[in-house]
Amino acid sequence: MKKLISLPFSALLVLLFSLNACKKDDKSTTAATETVQDTFPHIRPNTNKQKKLAPDYIAENRRKIELFYQKYWDKNEVSGGLLVAKNGQIIFERYSGYSNFDTKKEIDVNTPIHLASVTKRITAAAIMVLVHAEKLELDQKVKTILPTFPYPNITVRTLLNHRSGLTNYTYFFDDRKVWNHQKQVTNQDILDVFVKFEAPLDFKTDKHFAYCNTNYAMLALIIEKITGLNYRDAMKKIIFEPLKMDQTFVIDYEKEYRNESQSYKGKYRFHELNLLETVYGDKNIYSTPRDLLKFHQAVASKDYLSPKLNSEVFKGYSYERKGTRNYGLGIRMMEWNDGKQLFYHNGWWHGNTSSYVDLRDENVVIIALSNKYTTMTYKSIYLATLFGDYPLKLKKDELGF
Template sequence: MNYKHTLYISFLSLSVVLVSCKKENRDIAQNDTSKQADTFPHIEPDSRKLKIPTAQFIDEKRKTIDGFYKKYWERNKVSGSFLVAKSGKVIYEKYSGFSNYENEETITQDTPIHLASVSKVLTAAAIMELVHAGKFTLDQKVSTILKTFPYQDITVRMLLNHRSGLTNYAYYFDDRQKWNHSKLLTNQDILDLCVKYEAGLDFRSDKKFAYCNTNYAMLALIIEKVTGMHYATAMSKIIFEPLGMQHSFVIDFEKDIDKVSQSYKGNYKKYELNHLDQVYGDKNIYSTPRDLLKFDLAISSPDYLTPKLVEEIYKGYSYERRGTRNYGLGIRMLEWEDDTKLFYHNGWWHGNTSSYVKLKKEDVVIIALANKYTTMTYKSFHLATIFGDYPLKIEKGDLGE
């Protein structure tokens, strides 16, 4: 074999190796789902053929709900949105008041309102999608994801079910020595300053339940770390866009506060922003009842996550105190000795109050959002009794009869 022939064979062999390596690298890239938008974990819309309630059923329920609405919402001049649906069918909805009182902009079905702590339900759903995608596990230590997180025993599950023992940032940063109240606090600031000041736990992790917004501020950081996206972008990719929630978003208060539904006291005096307003995960999602109905249908679908993960969401984790109240993973619950369960989450931030009531057995959702301070949103529980046998303390007249 002459020199030229040998050189040609060597070049040919090297070319094959290079092509093979390129193909292997391309295959690896194709299998790396974290870098591909089309395989990014997201919630799928509900594909079920739902059994639509009869016209008679709708008419009967609508009359009772209308009495309830007139008693609690109209009499109290609530400014907000109200919707009741069964199996995806809207039975009753009303919109009243102003998203911007100064400009007399009325609230409609397309007006996003601050969800306050109902935002936690959606943050938890994004976390569960990432768990389902294998990005981390429920019992994984948070410190293995957020490398500077100083509490070694706290897991993702403990953040979701409020058993971490973390101190509440809203109270911790009341101390002006720790934070200048003229500046907006961020999620990363919370973590960094807890490290800097060696903030202690309020109690040993997983010892008891204590509702704490810091848990969900940290979950938002986990979402950012794992996805490589800002929380607002990740929530759009995981939840809002796949479900067609066109009127839902995470607000950036510094840029968009004047563009959204405003927050009012009971006399329509606007709430002033404070240093806690920019923190997200625990709050700061804006949405509409119709968008939340799309979300509720999706997480009610048998195709949502896996049966095991869904079971983890809707079971109670805190039994150190006797009673009906408990908390799952991003959802509150009332549970009785006969195993009847009612799932819900309430919210309050400034003048915004919210209520999301989920009757899993009856496939009913009740959504109440208000942007002028009121507690009438929380009365939505009463309506559970017209759909199922829930042992709530309902007195005559509570439903507006």
């Protein structure tokens, strides 16, 4: 057992798939397979980065973040959670509001909230684990994985970095001639409808960047095809269980939605749902700030990917226009002329807004989640100025520091 747990994450993933394949032909492997599945490993943080923080350092930064929280979260009655951690140690953590306003169920440390497009960061991480395990390649044509996929030049990489040229399904399915709006849309429906109606690309593949939810809906189908599991179970096996993200899951709207954190407009007015609730990969992961801290510790670990693959994730792919903003593989980024980089991803779905900020140079993560519509979650990125020399537009004195 100890030897299995000490293996690199990717090696164990390969072993898991291999044992699953053997299981079909050799009943004698069943016990071993179950053992591996039950102990699918936790990715250990890079201990070299986990220097213990001084109490004075924690107290001073907590005081400053408290001022930010009072100015932006308290005054705007944000419903959600804010967590800031360095070296894996929580500096600030606060929860407020209701996951269900009708029952007055309060949001606390164990309340999962819809991550909206921060889901893309986790979908991309799962894809990269599969690439590292040599189950697919970054520059592999999608058509070789999904045979009916009608766009021959689109690769896994151009889905990840939003350079595929695919049109956005959220708009394509607005046409009632394309889809009966009384029916929910699935990921497979998107692919089938694009084939049926010969949906054109918005631009030639890899010509430029255009953020598009369809890319990540297709990546979810790729995860399903490669693993032989539905996206919900695949994410559980590849990411959630290994990282002990016990409060994190892909929502099953038909069975679970009413029992989970609800989505609200201002003043806790319930946000209506629509036909796109059952599309996943681009959204539909629920999690907590503490679980996302575990995720951050994992993707900052030397065991997550090879150095080469890790560099592919955290580099910009779109330089057609000058500017500080760019996109890697499942992560937004800002980069400045002096070489300083900041990585993040925001999300918005119905009343849910989210922000995940990864300060790689300082080993800091800033996580903000809300289930009642607000833009205050996005302002959490300016807390980066506490930890590094980030030339963000909002000045420190505007934060109240």
